Amino acid sequence: MSTPTRRTVLTLGTGAIALLLSPAARATTASMAEAIRAFTNGKAIAASGVSLDIPLLLESGNSVPAVVKVDSPMSEDNFVRKIALFNEKNPLPNVAIFHLTPQSGRAWVSTRIRLSDSQKVMAVAEMSDGSFRSGSIEVIVTLPACVEQN
């Protein structure tokens, strides 16, 4: 009964702890960069004004809490239109795109995502004036200790 399939997952999944100790890498993997380009239509992104909060050490990547906040008054003429979440190492770079309106009141979303490995997660916000901002975080995904999965 207890032939944990998680081990296979884990072998793929650990690593990159050393990476965490170095300053956050600038370069993203090609697919994530491509997905972000598609989202922004190639426009420049200011690397500020977006905070992405994810627990730094995750023993399971199955259900990872992620909270995004963007600096914005969320008024009728100055608001966040979209917040998109991207990741570096899952099979697909896209996670979600949240569509906000002035009625949102705050540029704030909280959700739960999947992460297949230690990696960088990035949030990109599209503002009502068509400009883009981003924030990112490096997280460590180890493995669930003594969890059996069959």
Next chain:
Amino acid sequence: MRIVLLVTTLALISGPVAAQSPAPPGALTCSGCHGAAGSELPSLRGKDAATITQALLAFRSGAREATLMNRITKGFSEDELAAIAVWIEAQKDVK
């Protein structure tokens, strides 16, 4: 060189443990469950390497019934189990 000499000297003071070669992989864990005689969990003190190896291999193959040892021994090769057994036997001279 000096350190080595000192350790050897201290071994004379504190018993033969320091002079021991390092325990093989996994061997140090055993004493977390197998201690003095008179427990529900059998003591390994005084058991010879052949007996211990035989038991470990039987747990590993499933020939001998177990609650936990079957799961643990599967994490070791036959050679590793034999090395653990030899080390456990050698502990009877210690302490």
Next chain:
Amino acid sequence: MSLTDRRQILGGLAATATVLGAPYVSAQAQPHVIVIGGGFGGATCARFLHRAGIKVTLIEENATYTSCPFSNLVIHGSREISAQQFSYDALKSEGITIVAQRAQSVDGDARRVTLNDGTTLTYDRLILSPGIDMRFDALPGYDAASAELMPHAWKAGAQTVLLRRQLEAMEDGGLVVMSVPANPYRCPPGPYERASLIAHYLKTKKPKSKLIVLDAKDQFSKQKLFQEAWANLYPDHLEYVPLAAGGKTTEVIASDKTVVTEFSRYTAAVANIIPPQQAGKIAQLAGAADRTGWCPIDPMTFESKLRPNMHVIGDAAIMGAMPKSAFAANAQAKLCAQTVAQLLRGETPAEPKLVNTCYSLVAPDYGISVAGVYRPGNGVFVDIEGAGGTSPLTAPQDVRTREAAYSNAWFGIITAEVFG
């Protein structure tokens, strides 16, 4: 004995060594290892270092150690807290120097530990085994003061007794609520053993009462075994609410013992709040903990990835697949002692293997277990495939009874190895 002047002590020992016929040994050559923390990890490590002929000083402020393993039986009411308590007398009589103070700070560059009375001690290698601290900033409404009303009981001792007293004082019919955090935290299956034993207590002593377990995750250790046992043994006394059913606690209100979750709120007669945790404070002060709050180590040597000559064992370290358990801390401690002795001799340690074994009680006579075998991999410990796993899902009662008996035997043996 003056601790500041270890050269004097070393000089004394060197003199002894000279008498025994090693005239080349100088005082400086005798390495000194400091161990901070006298739990399952630290006390074991001090003992094995001492037996390996290494001069060791154990820094532990408490005169007695109170064991977390089996403390759920104290909450259950079938075991006294005194049975959980161990002195350091045996270690002292073996000749291990124990300093009954708190380590106030560590200067990794100077290899110096400052104690709370201002005394300093220098080391060649330092072993940190500080266990965990509660993160009182992590769950809104839960701090040290509210823990006196809604105990965590996640460090054994006064908190354990408080939770037991609250359960005993509760009227039959009262609601008990447990809040369980997301990983990582000390003892992955511990909350579920506790839930089981509280449910057993309610079923036998307060049958109109009920326990609700609010969990911030969907998967946990020995889950199938626990859940099957709960369905059989405690269908009316234990309700489990996983993350997917809204089990994540977002806030607590200590004044009326209210636990707020994402979608609901519960006002309890007794509330056991297990908050998020981090490595013990001295690991943070020593610079061995990273921004996660835990300590990254090299699994070959347990040496900190952040501070050379510092090793971290037990719950405080990021061990990967190896859980934060007493058994694991004890196993790591023995290996760490051997490894540090080798490093001090200038030897290169071989790649280790480690084993963890962990029993949980679903009822006093119903035990289940999980085991794992680990090797270094990806900078942490990884499972060795094909080994380890849990007790069988279906097994006759005598297997469960036997595992409960083994569990009990294990506690006697491991505490004898550490403190006896």
Next chain:
Amino acid sequence: MARALINVPAKAKRGDIIEIKTLMSHPMETGFRPTQEGKIIPRDIINRFVCTYDGVAVFSVDLFPAMSANPFISFTLRATNSGVITFSWTDDKGETQVQTASIEVE
């Protein structure tokens, strides 16, 4: 789809910013997970979530397989008037589940 959990405050003051939480039970099969036999389980996720307030779409989400099982989405709304807040989840099969909550705004 099975059941959804929704947390909307029953009452709010006009202009208040209220926090809304939703959780829909769904496996969110990624399309990358193999069975024991090595066959890939086909993708089956909720790909769209829409929230309307008084009939107007005020918040929506495009979801990808990297969203966790039982997708949890929490966001804020400015309470402007009493009315009905509607939530809808649409999956890969095109099935939509709708749930509503009322809010009283003073």
